[in-house]
Amino acid sequence: MDPNAPHQNSFDAMLAATEPLDPITTAIVHPCDAPSLEGALAARDRTLITPILVGPQSRITAAAAEADLDISGLEIVDTEHSHDSAEASVRLVREGRAQALMKGALHTDEVMSAVVNKTTGLRTSRRMSHVFVLDVPTYPKPLLITDAAINIYPDLMAKADIVQNAIELAQALDVDIPKVAILSALETIYPKIPSTLEAAALCKMADRGQITGGILEGPLAFDNAISAKAAKTKGITSDVPGDADILVAPDLEAGNMIAKQLMYLAGADSAGLVLGARVPIMLTSRADGTLSRLVSAALAQLMVHHNLGKELM
Incomplete structure (x- = not known):
């Protein structure tokens, strides 16, 4: 990118x-x-x-x-x-x-x-999770961040569902093969930081077809996920760094802080959905403006019609 x-x-x-x-x-x-x-x-x-x-x-x-x-x-x-x-x-x-x-x-x-x-x-059989969709002025396409609202400390299998939910929302937004960055504090496996192990496992799950529809890369630090230059400096060769569609946070606290920092320091507009239930759920808050509520409704509409299209295939 x-x-x-x-x-x-x-x-x-x-x-x-x-x-x-x-x-x-x-x-x-x-x-x-x-x-x-x-x-x-x-x-x-x-x-x-x-x-x-x-x-x-x-x-x-x-x-x-x-x-x-x-x-x-x-x-x-x-x-x-x-x-x-x-x-x-x-x-x-x-x-x-x-x-x-x-x-x-x-x-x-x-x-x-x-x-x-x-x-x-x-x-449903799928774990429910929340996906923020951000329009960040300094990023040239929508950026999805998950999970920042529902799952506090998700385990590996919950994270697999969290990733799959986000991939399907990105596809509803007409991203054919979403690029998914699994975030941690660094880009190498370090057993004392469990999220690095889980990131690697999620990538292998995608290789084996347990997660489908996207390209996964991780662990990645935030800079490597967003900046191709930062990733190149670290010697990371992948299609995801610098071009991520989805950022998967290691836990709710990290995801919430990333999303809120982009909103309040980078001027990002936000919307979001809860996915994994029978229907999409718009968790709008009193602080959300009209644009956020409109786009959350648009996301739900796109998701419903995307799912209806899959049922007809």
Whole structure:
């Protein structure tokens, strides 16, 4: 990748890619404040989603009235409280009435508790994980970072699922063969740093077909993953350094710090999804702006249509 290549706004391209697609029916979980409703309505207006508002009807209508938002014509599933909203939203998915979930004004733990329930949730054989998608001004293409929100200290097999989830999202973004950098503190195997061993094992798993669809390289330090010049200085020969599509962090703390540093020091715009459940989940936060909510909805729409396309093949 040419380090001097001009930056192109990747979020604009993602939104443009959704224009020919049908909106996906999305359960908005407990949208009892203005940001939740504004995000849902903005995504609806861009034909990204068809929202179903799931929460206490009186609180939803009061929040809409206070913010002067028109929610007439939107379906509302009335619930008693936030836990009930999460369970009702999951139930809509299980009944085939919703294709995605969008978090509203409740804690992430409440949503995920309903999602991971072993009997009434949305589990699959795949480990669930979160993927940040960043538009970094100093990087000429979208950069995916995982896992920075769900798995705290994932073991090797969990990391294999984390990698596979990210590869499939990158493919939904029209990256045919994503390049995956498995991060650690250095680029050589050092038994006292377990993440270097796991990085090497993940690469071998890809060689043996246990992880498919991407090119894996690791362990790599952050500079080697992002800069071809830094990798060349270290004598690393690979297609991934300097051209990574996906950065896989050794644990949640590292992933979260990488993503937040790029957002607040490099001016990156961010969006994200939880993958590995039956449907994509948008874990938007109160701090997220309209762009982040829109692009998260676009990611979910692209992912749903990508999966539908695979089912038809």
